[in-house]
Amino acid sequence: MDIGTIARIYAIGYMLEPIKVRFRKGIKINMLEMMLEASEDESRMLPRWLARILHANGIADVQEQDMGIELLRALSREKIAGEQLTAVKHDFYIGLKEFISRQHAANRDRLMVSLQDIVTLRLKKIMDYSGKLRVTSSNITPEIEQRLSVEERALFRALHDAVSIFRGYILDGGEGEVKR
Incomplete structure (x- = not known):
């Protein structure tokens, strides 16, 4: 999906x-x-x-909780954590998108800058994690999975599959398919 x-x-x-x-x-x-x-x-x-x-x-x-404040907290945690991926709620981006859609233009623009920052930080970390998994492992470890939003889990699986295909093709001379 x-x-x-x-x-x-x-x-x-x-x-x-x-x-x-x-x-x-x-x-x-x-x-x-x-x-x-x-x-x-x-x-x-x-x-x-x-x-x-x-x-x-x-x-x-x-x-309810102000998602603008939650975004800033999550961004701060992500920066402090260095290479470690911090945990976000499974519906983090869903809640943020819904919250941002209800804001006035000036506030929406400010929130979008912070959202872009956290997406960039987390993307780098997710790509790093997905590249480190062994070719034979097709599952996200529970430790990593619990730290990801639903969108990030789907991205992680897609990245891992792409890395597996690439490794298989280059290292094994394979046909470039994901083995499941």
């Missing part, structure tokens, strides 16, 4: 995850056999997609 397809599947899961909202005003909705009733200042966990709709209509405030 390609990276875009994997990311879209996980993005659906991301939007279904519950997040905390605080209602600005009371609400009572009964629609399509779904009932939502809440009073002003009440807090509740709701699916992210519903929380976004309620927030956009001034009904509720979404109480």
